Structures are given as C-alpha cells and as structure tokens.
Amino acid sequence: MRDELPSACPDRALRRSRRAGAPDLDFGSAGRMTSLASRVARAAGAWPVLAIVCAWLLALPAVAGCASGDTALAGRYAATAGDTKPSLQLNPDGSFRMRDVPMPGMDVSGCWQGGERSVTLVERAPDSVDGIRRALPPPLTEADLNAVRGDGIDTLQQAVDAGLLPVGSWWAHRPRRAGETVWVKVYEPRIGLAVGDAKAMLRLADGRVIEQTAKQGGDGEFEFAALPADAAVKAVGVRFPEQPDRPRWLSVDDATKLLYLIEFDANAIGATKGGATEGGAMTLTVQADGSLVSDFPDATHFKRAP
Numbered sequence: 001m002r003d004e005l006p007s008a009c010p011d012r013a014l015r016r017s018r019r020a021g022a023p024d025l026d027f028g029s030a031g032r033m034t035s036l037a038s039r040v041a042r043a044a045g046a047w048p049v050l051a052i053v054c055a056w057l058l059a060l061p062a063v064a065g066c067a068s069g070d071t072a073l074a075g076r077y078a079a080t081a082g083d084t085k086p087s088l089q090l091n092p093d094g095s096f097r098m099r100d101v102p103m104p105g106m107d108v109s110g111c112w113q114g115g116e117r118s119v120t121l122v123e124r125a126p127d128s129v130d131g132i133r134r135a136l137p138p139p140l141t142e143a144d145l146n147a148v149r150g151d152g153i154d155t156l157q158q159a160v161d162a163g164l165l166p167v168g169s170w171w172a173h174r175p176r177r178a179g180e181t182v183w184v185k186v187y188e189p190r191i192g193l194a195v196g197d198a199k200a201m202l203r204l205a206d207g208r209v210i211e212q213t214a215k216q217g218g219d220g221e222f223e224f225a226a227l228p229a230d231a232a233v234k235a236v237g238v239r240f241p242e243q244p245d246r247p248r249w250l251s252v253d254d255a256t257k258l259l260y261l262i263e264f265d266a267n268a269i270g271a272t273k274g275g276a277t278e279g280g281a282m283t284l285t286v287q288a289d290g291s292l293v294s295d296f297p298d299a300t301h302f303k304r305a306p
Contacts, residue, residue: 070113079301088302144159
C-alpha cells in the first residue's frame with residue numbers, strides 16, 4: 001500500500017501503518033526531471049504531467065562558502081503563475097532558498113550571484129563524509145500528536161500505527177528492540193539517481209559486518225531482519241556498483257535505530273558522467289521592475305513578494 005504522496009519523499013513514503021507490515025521505502029524512478037530549471041518549470045505549470053521525484057531534504061541552514069550577493073536584489077520573490085507557486089529567497093550572505101519546488105514542502109538551497117542584468121542560482125551539493133551522509137527527519141513531538149489526537153489516538157505510537165503520522169520520522173529516532181528488523185534506505189536527494197546494485201552494510205559492536213543486497217523491487221531499500229537480539233550498530237556502510245572495492249562508512253554513535261536514511265553524492269561516488277550532475281544551475285534575467293525571469297523556455301516569472 002503506497003502513500004498518496006510521491007514515494008520519492010522518504011519521510012512521506014514511510015507514512016503508513018506498521019500493522020500493514022514492512023514500510024514501503026520506494027523512492028520512485030520514472031520520468032525524473034533532473035535540472036533545477038526544469039523543476040521550477042514543472043512547478044509553474046509549464047510542463048505536461050510527468051512522474052517526478054520528491055527529493056526530500058532536511059531543513060538546511062544558510063549555505064557555507066557563498067560570496068555575498070547584491071543587496072539590491074536580496075529579498076523574497078514568488079512565482080506569478082501555475083498551480084504550485086514556488087517562492088525564492090535571495091539572502092544578502094549569498095545563499096538562496098527556493099521552496100515548494102515542485103510541490104509543497106520541498107526545499108532547494110545553494111548560492112546565488114547577481115548584477116544589474118542577471119541572477120545565477122547554483123544548487124547546493126549535500127555535505128557528506130566520503131560521499132554519503134546520514135539524514136534525520138525532525139522527531140515527532142507532542143504538537144504533532146495533538147494535531148491528530150482523538151478516536152482512540154492518545155500516543156505517538158498509536159498515531160503512527162494508524163498512518164496519521166509519518167513512520168519515517170518515528171523509526172529514524174526510535175531505538176531498536178530485540179528481534180526487530182533494521183532498515184537502511186540509500187538514496188540520492190538532489191536529482192533522484194537510482195542506487196542500482198549497491199549493497200548496504202552494518203558493522204556491529206562485536207566487530208561483525210553484515211552485508212545485504214536491496215530487497216526485490218526496491219531501489220536502495222535494505223532489510224536486516226536476522227540481527228542478533230542484542231545487536232548494536234556502530235557503523236552503516238554502502239558499497240556502490242561504480243566502486244565495489246571502496247566501501248563507504250558512517251559511524252553511528254547513538255543507540256541502534258529501526259531506520260537509517262543514507263543520502264549519497266553522485267559526483268563523489270562516480271555515478272555521473274563527467275563528474276557533475278545535470279542541471280544544478282539556473283539563470284534569471286533582471287527586469288526593469290526588479291522582477292526575475294528564468295532563462296528556461298517557460299520563462300518562469302518571479303516577482304518581489306511583500
């Protein structure tokens with residue numbers, strides 16, 4: 001049973017009842033739009049309906065390493081057309097953030113530079129350790145429970161079991177109990193590249209390394225169902241098909257959890273041709289009234305927001 005939202009969002013793809021069995025961690029695959037510009041075009045309603053990747057990202061701070069932007073252009077902008085209207089924030093420190101691309105809840109961030117005639121957005125590559133990083137959705141809170149409380153729902157566990165709150169946010173923070181399955185989801189958060197024939201590994205406190213192939217029909221979904229009752233995960237590793245002799249590892253310092261979400265940088269692992277992912281930049285032309293128009297054929301128009 002799949003959630004009504006695209007399964008490219010790990011947190012949302014897990015929004016289902018634990019009583020229904022193992023979570024559907026599928027991120028989707030067909031018809032991904034791979035450039036920042038094309039995602040904005042889709043959000044503004046200029047493209048026909050396509051299957052899209054949701055590329056869930058955690059809330060990110062201002063991007064480190066950006067050069068200061070033109071203060072005259074800094075500010076908040078909003079797209080003027082389309083069912084979904086993304087907003088664009090150009091910060092004076094040279095960072096930008098674009099929200100609701102291509103659907104509500106999404107974020108794209110990076111650095112921007114501008115002048116009298118144009119603004120260039122360069123999407124932020126994910127911070128990583130040797131090409132991978134652990135992602136943690138915000139933990140569920142009492143406020144989340146209060147929003148769905150009632151009809152026998154009095155605890156966060158009950159709300160998650162009923163499918164009212166995302167199980168991804170719950171499992172990524174809940175310690176494993178003896179006999180429970182541990183899941184690892186490996187995914188590329190920026191443009192939705194498939195992980196292919198990668199293998200995931202868990203290094204336990206006793207030194208054992210357990211390696212697992214992806215479950216059938218699930219790209220990047222790894223199920224560790226036969227762990228010892230007292231297993232303590234000390235590191236999560238990934239062996240990518242592009243570099244099978246070079247496993248990547250992330251240390252785990254907290255208690256073993258039910259779910260580990262692992263993002264990978266396609267450039268760092270050699271999964272892209274020429275060492276660069278497609279379309280991480282976008283240029284907008286500055287108009288006489290101070291609004292911005294993208295260089296993509298749809299000419300997405302961003303106007304200053306109050």
